[in-house]
Amino acid sequence: MKAVIQRVKNASVSFDGIKNEIGNGIVVLVGIGRGDTDDDARWVADKILNLRIFSDGAGKFDDSVLDIRGDILVVSQFTLYGNCCRGRRPDFTEAETPQKALELYLKFVEYLKSSCLIVKEGKFAATMLLEIHNDGPVTIIIERKSDL
Numbered sequence: 001m002k003a004v005i006q007r008v009k010n011a012s013v014s015f016d017g018i019k020n021e022i023g024n025g026i027v028v029l030v031g032i033g034r035g036d037t038d039d040d041a042r043w044v045a046d047k048i049l050n051l052r053i054f055s056d057g058a059g060k061f062d063d064s065v066l067d068i069r070g071d072i073l074v075v076s077q078f079t080l081y082g083n084c085c086r087g088r089r090p091d092f093t094e095a096e097t098p099q100k101a102l103e104l105y106l107k108f109v110e111y112l113k114s115s116c117l118i119v120k121e122g123k124f125a126a127t128m129l130l131e132i133h134n135d136g137p138v139t140i141i142i143e144r145k146s147d148l
Contacts, residue, residue, distance in 0.1 A: 001040045001104075001145075002080040004029040007053050007138035011073050013122040014129040020120040025070030026053075027132055030108060031080030032101035033094050033145070040144045041104050045111035048072075053138050065117065072112055075122040075130060076105050098125055 005026050012021040028048060049066050056062035065072060078101065082090030096104065102124050113119045122128045 001033060001036045001044050001108075001143070002031040003044050003048060003142045004077075004080065005048055005051065005053070005140045005142065006132060007135045008073075009133045009135045011130070011132045013073060013075055013120075013131075015123045015126045018123075020073065020122070022071035022073045022118065022120055024068070024135075025072055025117075026065050027073045027075065027130075028112075029075050029077040029080065030105065031077050032096040032104050033081055034096050035145075036096060036104055038104070038107055041108040042111055044142055044144050045108055047142055047144075049112065049115050049117075051140065051142075053140060066115060069117065071118040071120070073120050073122075074109055074112065075128065076101070076124045078125075 005028055008025060008027050010021065010023050011027045012019055050064045052061050052064050054061065054063040054068050078092060078095040081095035082092055083094060084090050105124055109119065109121055
């Protein structure tokens with residue numbers, strides 16, 4: 001499982017005439033890889049919720065999205081598994097099949113929602129328009145494989 005976390009002042013995702021917006025918090029772009037498990041989803045969600053990427057009063061990264069009661073916008077993005085080592089077209093064979101990926105994505109979102117923070121999301125496997133107003137910018141990449 002791969003996740004790209006961006007600290008934001010605000011962000012929105014639009015699809016099918018719907019617009020989901022958040023204020024101060026994080027955007028999580030998440031990709032589900034072949035063989036990812038429920039344990040991976042739980043581990044990545046916990047890591048994201050407790051990742052200290054927000055500045056405290058002294059300007060140090062000392063607060064998490066939980067600490068600041070920030071919002072979370074989750075967007076599925078299988079293209080995080082695009083392998084560009086050969087040729088000029090990304091190879092997505094390491095991404096999980098859509099059916100299995102959807103099941104794990106929904107569990108991942110539920111783990112985030114169990115934090116009682118505001119969690120909004122895009123639409124799985126849809127074409128979306130994502131607007132992000134980065135804060136910093138601060139961008140962190142998290143990767144978890146079942147065999148770790």
